[in-house]
Amino acid sequence: MATIRDCKKIQGLLSEYVDGALPTDQTWEVDLHIASCAVCAQAAQELSRTANLLRELPKWEPSVNFEAILAKRLADDALKPRPETWFSSLADIGGRFTKWWTLPSLRPALAVGIAAVVIGPFALILSRPANLNVSTIEGNRNPITRVTPKAASDTTSLDQLLREHSAYSSSETLGDPAALVSL
Amino acid sequence: MTFARSLNLTQSDTALISRCQKADIAAFNEIVGRYKGRIYNYLYRMTGNAEDAEDLTQETFVRMYTGIASFRADATLSTWLFRIAGNLCVDSFRRNKKARELTRSLDAPLPGDDENHFVTQDIPDMSQAPETVFARKELAGQIQQALQKLPPKLRSSVVLHDIEGLAYEEIAIAEGIPLGTVKSRIFNARVALRDHLKPYLQ
Structure with missing residues (x-):
């Protein structure tokens, strides 16, 4: 005779049982139990019917112009400015620097600056008092x-x-x- | 031409992803055509609202398009898309939480809304109105209402399993949760749905 404890254990397996997802030994155990327990047999039937109600629900489809709207959305998304991150900021600074230093009008000034930076320390060492x-x-x-x-x-x-x-x-x-x- | 087109139609998801990663728009369109219905249906069952479902389905494919380079073979295309859609849904629920609290209706979950301990408002006993009990449309509406009363985590698992036909293992991957959690969520969801839909189970 089935006990309340048995019923609790079996009812915990019923959802997988109605899906046919239990291993053979547990399936056999549930089969055996519900053959002699009307409460668990009814619970199994109700869970099975609940799952069937969901499976039989009509399928919904998106609107007919779904693709057209998506194409527009993708195009808009491509034109949208990217959110600022530390990495993108760094890349942005790098990009700006690249643009700036390649300007032809600034090249002589940049050359003088670089020369000053490179030659400057040597000039200082050479002009140091030798006393x-x-x-x-x-x-x-x-x-x-x-x-x-x-x-x-x-x-x-x-x-x-x-x-x-x-x-x-x-x-x-x-x-x-x-x-x-x-x- | 027709032969080539039929070949394209039967192309595997893996081949489509590979083409899509090389910026092949035709492959992207093929994926959209293949999955838009399932994603929309999932999102409709999750949100209970056609407008939100359409918007979130659009966003799912935008995210897929922008993130296709990061797609890894540890998931199938369908589980990946359901994962994107699920995450968007969670974000949307968070954004709308305040509004939902203000305009609580029969559809809205009550406070203390966690997946193991939840209470819901009663729905009218439709067994008192036999002329509508067997009306299919009405029944679908009642099921949708019962789904809306589930906590989102339970709802997502049961919709993916019973409506979209995903296996337990696929849901575990799509939702990023252990297999045991998937099973217990589906069990709890079905028990709650059974209690709400008892008049229709006879």
Whole structure:
């Protein structure tokens, strides 16, 4: 005798059963159950009839000028501006640049600009003051490179420094220990 | 010429897609001719509205045309088209949700509209009007109303299966859901439809 539990299990299979989509063993199980259970047999019949009602519904067709409208829509769609994406923006910038730099009137200016960019750094290196004395402190595992202004060791510059110092000392007596001794 | 035309008519979907990918307009037209009826019928059953169905069918083929290059052989042309149509339908329902909520009718699903737990408004018991029960047109109208009351996910699966004749596996591909989900949706949809259409099942 079929139990409520059996009925619940069988009714869960009924939709596939009416489609003939169950494996053989389950089909046999449902067959056996509905042969002795009027409730499940009726449920199977109702589900089958429901599916048949849907299958027998009249088929609807689109309008007769469907293709003509579609052709117009496709043409309109082709002319529609594409939505902005980061990639399309990038491509757009690239496209604009290409257009701009190929303009004949701008070519001489562009040539001068490129020349400045390319030659500029070399010109700067060549015109750099050559008065840097590079010495290396040896005796260290990692040699330290020290750059001293060559001008500091130059005699003329030293004289100038001394002159400035004495001028400063004479104006500031209290600040100069040598002046205090002489007093 | 006639022979060539008959050859074209029997060309497989794969061959048509291949030609369409090479910008062959005749192949595109052939696909439209082959599938417009099925897509329109599916969308009509989904929306319950001829105007929306026509518009969404047009849009389905526009999307197909613009996306034909990305078509992969893991789906058939029909499942791909039904997938495009289904997605457009979902978008359309989302757009119209506010309006539907404002103008709730017998056709509109009620709040708490999910695929497993849903309630619907009662329809008049047509068994009280025997002169109309057997009128085919009336019956078709009642079935459409019952379909409209289903949540869209259930409606889509049952329409694809029982009306468009797609197999469970094809629906799983078209809707991008597991096979078990397809089966349970069809089962739930049929049970709900059976309850609404009981007077017509005798």
